Amino acid sequence: xxxKIFTKDNSTYIIVILAYIIVEALxxxxxxxxxxxxxxxxxxxxxxxxxxxxxxxxxxxELSLGHAGFMCVGAFSGAFFTQLVGDxxxxxxxxxxxxxxxxxVAAVFGILIGIPVLRLKGDYLAIVTLAFGExxxxxxxxxxxxxxxxxxxxxxxxxxxxxxxxxxxRIIIKGAQGISGTPSDSSFTIGVILVLITLFVTLNxxxxxxxxxxxxxxxxRIAAESIGINITKYKLLAFxxxxxxxxxxxxxxxxxxxxxxALPKNFGYNMSIMILVFVVLGGMGNIRGSVIAAxxxxxxxxxxRGLNEYRMLIYSVVxxxxxxxxxxxxxxxxxxxxxxxxxxxxxxxx
Amino acid sequence: MxxxxxxxxxLSLGAVYAIIALGYTMVYGIAKMLNFAHGDVIMVxxxxxxxxxxxxxFAPLIGIFAxxxxxxxxxxxxxxxxxxxxxxxxxxxxLITAIxxxxxxxxxxxxxxxxxxxxxxxxxxxxxxxxxxxRINVSGETVVTILxxxxxxxxxxxxxxxxxxxxxxxxxxxxxGAAQLMGVxxxxxxxxxxxxxxxxxxxxxxxLCSSYPSLTPYTGSxxxxxxxVAAVFGGIGSIPxxxxxxxxxxxIEILGKAYISSQMADAIVFAVLIVVxxxxxxxxxxxxxxxxx
Numbered sequence: 001x002x003x004k005i006f007t008k009d010n011s012t013y014i015i016v017i018l019a020y021i022i023v024e025a026l027x028x029x030x031x032x033x034x035x036x037x038x039x040x041x042x043x044x045x046x047x048x049x050x051x052x053x054x055x056x057x058x059x060x061x062e063l064s065l066g067h068a069g070f071m072c073v074g075a076f077s078g079a080f081f082t083q084l085v086g087d088x089x090x091x092x093x094x095x096x097x098x099x100x101x102x103x104x105v106a107a108v109f110g111i112l113i114g115i116p117v118l119r120l121k122g123d124y125l126a127i128v129t130l131a132f133g134e135x136x137x138x139x140x141x142x143x144x145x146x147x148x149x150x151x152x153x154x155x156x157x158x159x160x161x162x163x164x165x166x167x168x169x170r171i172i173i174k175g176a177q178g179i180s181g182t183p184s185d186s187s188f189t190i191g192v193i194l195v196l197i198t199l200f201v202t203l204n205x206x207x208x209x210x211x212x213x214x215x216x217x218x219x220x221r222i223a224a225e226s227i228g229i230n231i232t233k234y235k236l237l238a239f240x241x242x243x244x245x246x247x248x249x250x251x252x253x254x255x256x257x258x259x260x261x262a263l264p265k266n267f268g269y270n271m272s273i274m275i276l277v278f279v280v281l282g283g284m285g286n287i288r289g290s291v292i293a294a295x296x297x298x299x300x301x302x303x304x305r306g307l308n309e310y311r312m313l314i315y316s317v318v319x320x321x322x323x324x325x326x327x328x329x330x331x332x333x334x335x336x337x338x339x340x341x342x343x344x345x346x347x348x349x350x
Numbered sequence: 351m352x353x354x355x356x357x358x359x360x361l362s363l364g365a366v367y368a369i370i371a372l373g374y375t376m377v378y379g380i381a382k383m384l385n386f387a388h389g390d391v392i393m394v395x396x397x398x399x400x401x402x403x404x405x406x407x408f409a410p411l412i413g414i415f416a417x418x419x420x421x422x423x424x425x426x427x428x429x430x431x432x433x434x435x436x437x438x439x440x441x442x443x444x445l446i447t448a449i450x451x452x453x454x455x456x457x458x459x460x461x462x463x464x465x466x467x468x469x470x471x472x473x474x475x476x477x478x479x480x481x482x483x484x485r486i487n488v489s490g491e492t493v494v495t496i497l498x499x500x501x502x503x504x505x506x507x508x509x510x511x512x513x514x515x516x517x518x519x520x521x522x523x524x525x526x527g528a529a530q531l532m533g534v535x536x537x538x539x540x541x542x543x544x545x546x547x548x549x550x551x552x553x554x555x556x557x558l559c560s561s562y563p564s565l566t567p568y569t570g571s572x573x574x575x576x577x578x579v580a581a582v583f584g585g586i587g588s589i590p591x592x593x594x595x596x597x598x599x600x601x602i603e604i605l606g607k608a609y610i611s612s613q614m615a616d617a618i619v620f621a622v623l624i625v626v627x628x629x630x631x632x633x634x635x636x637x638x639x640x641x642x643x
Contacts, residue, residue: 317454
């Protein structure tokens with residue numbers, strides 16, 4: 001049993017590394033369009049987001065619709081740090097610290113939000129995470145932060161209210177205009193390294209004592225509590241780790257764009273829902289599935305680009321069809337009957 | 351005096367939220383699913399009226415009837431095609447197909463009507479009136495919206511209490527298995543619930559776009575989420591809860607916009623929701639469900 005899990009995990013790493021080698025080879029031989037090149041870092045971002053959300057949704061078993069909020073926090077804190085230090089640190093070290101800061105700030109938000117949120121259950125928990133995500137996005141949109149010789153100035157009104165020293169003052173976060181001029185420290189290689197780190201931590205978490213405790217809570221909260229598992233602690237831990245990785249994804253995202261703005265499209269509930277789609281389609285609790293689903297679903301609209309305005313329509317139809325074909329009992333029976341010999345049946349989970 | 355007109359605007363917006371939230375909450379009560387596509391049915395309803403009234407020049411009333419008919423049909427078809435195969439399997443799977451349906455409706459609207467904003471002409475021909483020597487103007491849309499919401503609420507309550515189909519709905523939401531054993535047509539009842547919910551969404555769409563006359567394929571998205579918040583606020587699954595939650599949410603949103611910050615209005619709405627749920631984890635009128643070992 002232990003050996004089987006081991007190989008499954010390894011296959012996840014191998015898939016990522018193989019994909020990296022193939023892509024690098026394609027770039028080297030000039031066979032990758034610039035459009036696809038532009039997608040490489042976002043792909044890494046989505047994979048990290050999907051894997052990290054899977055910790056909350058698949059491993060902890062709580063529906064979160066506010067994952068983009070943590071990504072937003074990470075993106076802004078990381079980009080803020082990079083802007084603050086500017087060229088006084090060299091690129092690699094600066095980016096490494098930015099990643100760390102993004103992760104820590106997102107984790108702090110994870111704890112702060114997790115404490116009240118995790119008391120709730122089911123759909124109530126889902127809507128509150130959605131609410132927190134939207135609040136974060138809203139606050140970022142009115143937040144002005146500047147710096148001058150006297151230190152940091154923060155305002156939620158406008159740039160003038162910062163009272164910056166006109167000579168040394170510099171506005172970093174400009175409310176609805178966000179942060180602009182972030183150096184592009186992200187690259188596909190760094191992205192893949194971060195994906196591997198995320199996978200390593202997540203997979204090891206799942207197989208650790210902690211991970212088993214978290215899954216015990218998911219499977220039966222009361223039973224887990226009765227054998228002495230500290231529910232609050234483990235729930236909060238899973239939620240926080242999930243948030244921290246979303247923060248890392250945010251930093252990666254922020255350093256891939258020259259201007260970072262919190263829009264409904266990138267940090268709103270639509271984004272959170274999109275990540276949730278990756279997780280559910282890849283299989284809840286299935287980390288490798290999240291990686292594959294995130295890649296396929298991000299590439300799908302691009303591959304359908306030839307169909308122009310029909311592509312999102314087809315994307316939605318494919319999404320519905322895949323869900324029905326993979327989940328409905330009729331389709332399952334059909335598969336079992338005709339293709340049963342192809343797939344090893346998993347144990348039925350009631 | 352401005353406070354009173356803000357309150358009236360809030361009530362009017364809240365009435366729209368309440369109508370949408372009623373649909374949300376009924377579907378949740380019966381099918382235990384979050385119908386994320388509900389907001390987009392609002393948009394479909396509004397486009398139907400737009401085409402029939404502004405495009406073909408028919409009377410607004412005909413437009414509204416057509417819109418209700420189209421949305422009812424759309425709601426039932428969506429349920430049959432996208433939700434029914436998964437309803438018994440997994441709540442999360444249905445949630446994802448609902449998201450798929452939401453993308454689908456938005457993109458169909460995008461293909462047919464384009465991304466540009468259409469200006470929706472109000473279906474309300476009544477001009478409204480002013481109170482207190484013209485210091486408070488009440489628009490016709492406000493009056494009609496609030497009245498429509500009250501009528502819908504009363505009719506719906508009577509329908510559920512006193513008709514066979516309505517009681518079947520109650521029974522199915524209580525325990526679908528037991529209801530089936532008692533001879534209730536569960537699938538039919540679920541279809542009826544979707545039909546009513548979608549018809550309400552059509553009415554809400556028309557009222558919303560009459561008060562806020564800009565129509566895009568994404569018009570329904572945010573009101574849909576707000577109505578979801580309203581339904582949870584009042585206690586999801588509870589019909590009076592959706593009504594109260596919707597009205598309160600509308601008032602909070604308008605007052606927040608007026609007195610605190612227009613950019614923060616959405617954040618305020620969500621913050622109030624969080625506070626309410628922390629004090630009362632199942633919403634204002636939601637029932638506590640005891641966990642049994």
